Amino acid sequence: MQMELHTGIDLAVALIQQDNLPDLLNTATRQLENTFGLTRCWALELDLSGRTLHCSGLDGLGEFDCGDFSHPFAHVLQTGKARELTRAASYRLDHGGFQALFDASDRPRSLWLEPLKGDDGRTLGVLVLCRDEPDWQGITGQPLYSGLRQLLVHQWISQLQSRDQIWQRRLLKRSLDHLNDAETVRTRCQQLARTLVGNSEAITRLRGQIVRAAGSQLSVLVQGETGCGKDVVARGIHELSDRAEGPMVVVNCAAIPETLLESELFGHTKGAFSGADSDKQGLLAQADGGTLFLDEIGDMPMALQSKLLRVLESRQFRPLGAREEQRSDFRLVAATHQPLQTGIEEGRFRRDLFYRLSQFPLRITPLRERPDDLEALSRHFIRLYTQREGAGPMGISSHALHLLAGYHFPGNVRELRNIIELACLQTPGGDDIQPEVLRLNDLFGEPGAWNRPPCHVEDGGAVDMPAVDEIRDLKAASQAFEAAIIRERLRQYGGNRAQAAESLGLPKRTLAHKCLKYQVSDS
Numbered sequence: 001m002q003m004e005l006h007t008g009i010d011l012a013v014a015l016i017q018q019d020n021l022p023d024l025l026n027t028a029t030r031q032l033e034n035t036f037g038l039t040r041c042w043a044l045e046l047d048l049s050g051r052t053l054h055c056s057g058l059d060g061l062g063e064f065d066c067g068d069f070s071h072p073f074a075h076v077l078q079t080g081k082a083r084e085l086t087r088a089a090s091y092r093l094d095h096g097g098f099q100a101l102f103d104a105s106d107r108p109r110s111l112w113l114e115p116l117k118g119d120d121g122r123t124l125g126v127l128v129l130c131r132d133e134p135d136w137q138g139i140t141g142q143p144l145y146s147g148l149r150q151l152l153v154h155q156w157i158s159q160l161q162s163r164d165q166i167w168q169r170r171l172l173k174r175s176l177d178h179l180n181d182a183e184t185v186r187t188r189c190q191q192l193a194r195t196l197v198g199n200s201e202a203i204t205r206l207r208g209q210i211v212r213a214a215g216s217q218l219s220v221l222v223q224g225e226t227g228c229g230k231d232v233v234a235r236g237i238h239e240l241s242d243r244a245e246g247p248m249v250v251v252n253c254a255a256i257p258e259t260l261l262e263s264e265l266f267g268h269t270k271g272a273f274s275g276a277d278s279d280k281q282g283l284l285a286q287a288d289g290g291t292l293f294l295d296e297i298g299d300m301p302m303a304l305q306s307k308l309l310r311v312l313e314s315r316q317f318r319p320l321g322a323r324e325e326q327r328s329d330f331r332l333v334a335a336t337h338q339p340l341q342t343g344i345e346e347g348r349f350r351r352d353l354f355y356r357l358s359q360f361p362l363r364i365t366p367l368r369e370r371p372d373d374l375e376a377l378s379r380h381f382i383r384l385y386t387q388r389e390g391a392g393p394m395g396i397s398s399h400a401l402h403l404l405a406g407y408h409f410p411g412n413v414r415e416l417r418n419i420i421e422l423a424c425l426q427t428p429g430g431d432d433i434q435p436e437v438l439r440l441n442d443l444f445g446e447p448g449a450w451n452r453p454p455c456h457v458e459d460g461g462a463v464d465m466p467a468v469d470e471i472r473d474l475k476a477a478s479q480a481f482e483a484a485i486i487r488e489r490l491r492q493y494g495g496n497r498a499q500a501a502e503s504l505g506l507p508k509r510t511l512a513h514k515c516l517k518y519q520v521s522d523s
């Protein structure tokens with residue numbers, strides 16, 4: 001009796017010491033084997049779904065579907081009662097998992113199958129005892145057996161509870177993280193809405209994407225028509241990123257002459273080429289710790305594209321004339337208004353560079369496809385104008401907004417901004433902008449928009465201009481004239497910039513620069 005008490009206490013202590021379910025089941029089954037002289041003992045665990053019993057140690061065969069009555073455990077669970085299974089009956093059961101268990105138990109003469117339930121009726125699993133002596137009453141009738149069995153059930157439940165608690169805590173943490181995450185995204189989107197204005201679905205979605213892009217180190221490719229806000233997006237990414245304290249270096253690949261672009265980007269040493277009279281740090285080096293914004297990436301020459309690809313892969317580069325490689329840790333944001341896909345098909349843009357640039361692609365919807373943004377943007381530009389010029393408060397009438405809504409804005413938001421600023425100039429402080437002062441089509445207009453006699457240019461094409469005595473701003477008038485000529489010439493050459501540039505005696509890059517400046521589209 002004394003002996004049995006000691007054994008019982010030792011066994012109980014061993015069970016209580018186990019701090020996870022697999023160890024508990026393993027210890028309990030080994031104890032039962034040793035204490036009661038079993039050939040083998042198994043503890044099958046019912047999973048959370050209540051549909052499958054799991055038995056470890058059967059090499060991938062230890063899954064028992066509770067609805068499959070070709071193994072004996074389904075019966076035991078269904079009846080909730082313990083039963084004996086003889087060797088002869090075991091042979092007849094055609095279930096791979098059960099046969100594996102039977103084999104691994106040395107094909108005993110008898111098996112005792114006992115369902116285990118908690119006090120609350122919750123089924124935990126099935127206990128399987130194997131031995132060659134079929135007298136089960138001699139074991140299951142012993143107080144030591146029932147004590148151990150009870151303790152096993154108790155510990156099993158408490159392991160499940162603590163596992164539940166861990167899951168609950170993890171779940172709670174995950175949803176809190178998610179909430180925090182959602183809250184951060186929401187605050188950052190609000191912050192961004194001050195510079196990237198608009199309430200349309202497209203812009204709201206874009207703001208969310210920008211916040212996510214900013215939180216990563218991925219290269220971002222911003223695509224969108226001219227004037228739709230690519231620069232604003234790039235700045236937003238920089239300012240919301242953890243590089244915000246670092247520099248933001250902006251390079252317009254279309255505006256820098258091809259011959260200079262490489263030395264501008266990579267820098268050079270003194271004497272690297274004629275005219276290089278001192279060392280010069282390149283823009284890549286300047287962007288170290290910050291963001292490099294390559295605008296109009298589609299205009300980057302092929303030779304430079306390969307070099308850029310190498311830099312992006314290694315973050316290393318060699319200034320012109322230098323012996324040593326340099327390192328720069330920058331995040332790249334690139335932008336283009338031209339579809340790079342066409343450039344790739346025409347062999348002007350490297351496909352591998354395209355993939356490298358567009359790890360996080362962003363596309364800005366043209367303004368004409370998001371009329372919901374017109375009012376917010378107009379009011380934003382009015383506010384900027386009145387603050388800058390110190391003008392009195394101003395609004396915009398519903399008729400004026402209606403007129404704007406019917407316009408197609410080929411120059412996108414930049415064009416809207418110009419239109420609003422011009423209208424502000426003609427609206428007295430305290431008033432609302434009226435439709436009459438909205439000069440739509442000024443730079444992009446179809447012939448006749450200015451309602452003036454056409455001014456003929458040398459090749460016979462007609463360009464509409466205001467009457468000379470109506471001109472109040474010479475610079476604006478000459479620029480409008482220049483833009484009109486370029487537009488007309490591009491139209492003549494079906495949008496071919498190379499031919500249009502040649503016919504006007506301009507380098508292609510200068511024409512590209514002017515198109516950019518005046519928002520003249522190729523079509």
Ligand SMILES: Nc1ncnc2c1ncn2[C@@H]1O[C@H](COP(=O)(O)OP(=O)(O)OP(=O)(O)O)[C@@H](O)[C@H]1O
Nearest residue numbers: 195196197225226227228229230231232337413414
């Ligand atoms: N959503 C917006 N909210 C406020 N201002 C905007 C928005 N989108 C564009 N703008 C303004 O419109 C003008 C043109 O925008 P931006 O320079 O970013 O366009 P872009 O797409 O980079 O043009 P480009 O193709 O010529 O490089 C800027 O004055 C910019 O501040």
